[in-house]
Amino acid sequence: MEKAVVDRIVDKRHAVLLVGENEVEKIVSIDKLPPGAGEGTWLKVEFEGDELVAAEVDAEGTARVKARITAKMERLRQRGRKTSK
Amino acid sequence: MKKLALPLLALIVILGFAFGCASGYTPAPGPDTSPATTEQPTVPATSPAPASTPESPSPSTPTQGELKVHFIDVGQGDATLLQGPDFTILIDAGRHDRSDVVPYLKSAGVKTIDLLIGTHPHADHIGQFPQVIEAFPVGEVWLSGDTTTTRTFERAIDAIEASDAGYHEPRAGETFSFGSARIEVLNPARLTGNLHEGSISVRIVYGSFTALFTGDAEAETETAILARQPDVNALILQLGHHGSSTSSSAEFLKAVNPEVAVYSAAEGNSYGHPHEVVLERLRQMGVQIYGTDVNGTIMVITDGQTYEVQAQRR
Numbered sequence: 001m002e003k004a005v006v007d008r009i010v011d012k013r014h015a016v017l018l019v020g021e022n023e024v025e026k027i028v029s030i031d032k033l034p035p036g037a038g039e040g041t042w043l044k045v046e047f048e049g050d051e052l053v054a055a056e057v058d059a060e061g062t063a064r065v066k067a068r069i070t071a072k073m074e075r076l077r078q079r080g081r082k083t084s085k
Numbered sequence: 086m087k088k089l090a091l092p093l094l095a096l097i098v099i100l101g102f103a104f105g106c107a108s109g110y111t112p113a114p115g116p117d118t119s120p121a122t123t124e125q126p127t128v129p130a131t132s133p134a135p136a137s138t139p140e141s142p143s144p145s146t147p148t149q150g151e152l153k154v155h156f157i158d159v160g161q162g163d164a165t166l167l168q169g170p171d172f173t174i175l176i177d178a179g180r181h182d183r184s185d186v187v188p189y190l191k192s193a194g195v196k197t198i199d200l201l202i203g204t205h206p207h208a209d210h211i212g213q214f215p216q217v218i219e220a221f222p223v224g225e226v227w228l229s230g231d232t233t234t235t236r237t238f239e240r241a242i243d244a245i246e247a248s249d250a251g252y253h254e255p256r257a258g259e260t261f262s263f264g265s266a267r268i269e270v271l272n273p274a275r276l277t278g279n280l281h282e283g284s285i286s287v288r289i290v291y292g293s294f295t296a297l298f299t300g301d302a303e304a305e306t307e308t309a310i311l312a313r314q315p316d317v318n319a320l321i322l323q324l325g326h327h328g329s330s331t332s333s334s335a336e337f338l339k340a341v342n343p344e345v346a347v348y349s350a351a352e353g354n355s356y357g358h359p360h361e362v363v364l365e366r367l368r369q370m371g372v373q374i375y376g377t378d379v380n381g382t383i384m385v386i387t388d389g390q391t392y393e394v395q396a397q398r399r
Contacts, residue, residue, distance in 0.1 A: 005235050008207045008280070010356050011331055018181070018208060018235055025182055025208075027355045039280060040234045065234040072242050073232055081225060081251040 001044040001054065003061070008039055017052075019045065028052045040066070143316045148265050148292040148389030154321065155384050157189050158377040158397065161351035161358070162209035165298065165323065167289060168193060171264030174200045176287070176298050181212030181237040187220045189382075199224045199263050201250070203241065204300025205284045206233040214241035223250040229283040230254035230276055255285060257313055265389075266291050271310050271317065272302055281326070282306050288319060292389020296321040297341055299332070307337035317341050320392065321385055324348040328359020328376065335366055345373045345385070345394060352378040 004019040004026070015033050017026045032052045037043060042061040046054040150170030157164045162180035166189075167173070175198050179186040190198075198221045203211040206228070217223070226245050232238065245252060257274040260267060272286035284300030297319035299307070303326060310317065322341050325332030328348035346367050350358040359376060367374050373394070375383045381397030 007233070007235050007237070008209075011329055014356060016208075018237065021236075023181060023208070023236055040232075042234060062234060065239070066232075069232050069234060069239055069242070072239070072246065073230075076228075076242060076246060076252050077254070079252050081253045 001046050001056075003058070004043045004045045004055075006033065006037055006039050006041045006043065017043070017045065019047065026050060026052070143267070143269065143288075143290060145293040145389070146262075146265050146267050146290055150265075150388070152266070152291045152294065152387050152389065153193075153384055154296060154387075155189075155193060155382060156323070156347045156349060156375070156377060157186065158382040159183065159185055159349065161327065161354045161356075162212060163204070163300070163327070163349045164189075164213075165349075166190065166193060166195070167266070167296075168195065169264055169266055169291065172199050172266050173197060174202070174263060174266070174268075174289075175217065176202045177204055177210040177300070178213040178217045179209075181208040181235075184213065184216060186213040187216045190217070190221065195221060197222045197224070200227065200268075201225070202227045202285055202287070203229075204286075204298070205229050205280045206231055206235075206238045206241075207280060207301065208235055208237040210300065211241045212237060215244040218244040218248050218250065223248060225251040225253060227253050227255050227285060229273060229280075229285050231278070231280050231283040233280065255287075257310070257315070269315065271297075271313070271315050272299070272306060274309070274313065281331075282309075284325075286310060288315070288317065291387065294321075294387040294389050294392055295319040296323070296385070297343070298323045299325040301326040301332070303329075303331040304334040304337070307332065307334050311337065311340055320344050322346045322372075324359065324363065326358075327354075327356070328363050329356065330360035330362045333363045333366065338366060338370060338372075342370075343372055345375065347375045347377075347383055347385075349377045354378070 002020050004017045007018050008016045014027050015030045019026050034055050034057050036057050042058040043055050152169040155166040159179040163177040164179040164186050165176040201223050255270040259270040267290040269288040273283045276283045281301045281303050284302040286299040289296045317340050319341050322343035324346050327350040348359045384395045386393050
């Protein structure tokens with residue numbers, strides 16, 4: 001199985017997955033998402049062509065990335081604006 | 086479009102024919118019937134604000150020179166360049182799986198970017214943040230503060246961190262000046278965790294010219310914006326969420342009361358954007374509609390008093 005992340009849900013119907021290292025976009029029906037999956041959830045997926053045939057939530061992977069990104073955002077917020085209002 | 090003196094109108098019509106484009110005078114909205122190139126309405130620079138404007142219409146800014154607003158054709162994504170005489174602002178930076186933004190900016194003569202806004206963290210809006218930040222000195226970056234877990238988002242924040250750019254998460258009610266442009270922040274008031282609800286929405290004032298950008302804000306967020314009672318009136322509206330029916334509620338469109346609406350979407354996209362119900366709503370209002378799927382890159386050029394719309398194709 002391959003790694004993928006749910007980038008966005010469009011119009012409450014389509015889930016846009018970014019699949020693999022290169023984040024190849026695949027659009028699937030939200031019905032195909034495993035329970036508990038939403039925007040920002042990492043999955044392990046199997047595609048046959050454009051069809052999602054298997055998907056499970058990678059809760060551990062999701063939490064790990066979320067923690068890393070939260071830390072980076074905290075650092076960004078430290079820097080503040082530089083130009084004057 | 087409004088208050089055009091007859092001789093001027095005649096001249097425009099003649100010029101329109103001379104250059105082989107539609108006259109652009111009769112409001113005949115819809116991507117299929119939009120005038121291909123130019124239209125020159127007169128902005129009511131000194132007249133009272135339209136009736137739909139709230140009690141305290143925001144004042145115009147002093148201007149000197151031209152502002153070009155480029156709705157760049159980046160497929161099913163967003164990237165809008167505001168190129169003024171003393172400011173350069175980029176609102177969103179295209180899709181993560183294309184690399185069309187930097188070449189466009191270079192061809193438009195961009196040397197530095199004063200403000201780079203990522204309206205929200207989806208990959209069709211912040212996709213080419215790293216390339217843009219590497220290619221140009223960027224003064225300041227705004228993000229909503231919402232986060233996601235994609236590599237695309239992580240690369241974007243890595244690129245900001247590696248740059249010298251300032252960083253800010255704007256909130257509704259804040260107002261900023263970038264050169265002769267004023268930016269009024271309309272959204273978010275606070276983050277809810279829903280990325281679309283957190284979309285940075287801004288009203289740009291240049292002279293008496295106004296343009297409104299709401300990212301992927303949807304109808305619930307439009308309602309929330311109106312509830313805060315800012316001045317949302319704008320000549321140019323970028324339709325929220327690529328012209329999806331999730332956005333552009335009748336109530337919101339009425340409050341904005343635009344003369345021109347522009348959406349960014351790819352031809353034949355998977356979502357059917359723009360949705361017909363939104364286009365019909367705009368046609369009923371007599372609003373001119375342009376879309377990157379139909380018209381390619383769309384440019385609105387203004388001196389702060391009048392404006393014209395130029396489209397890459399009709």
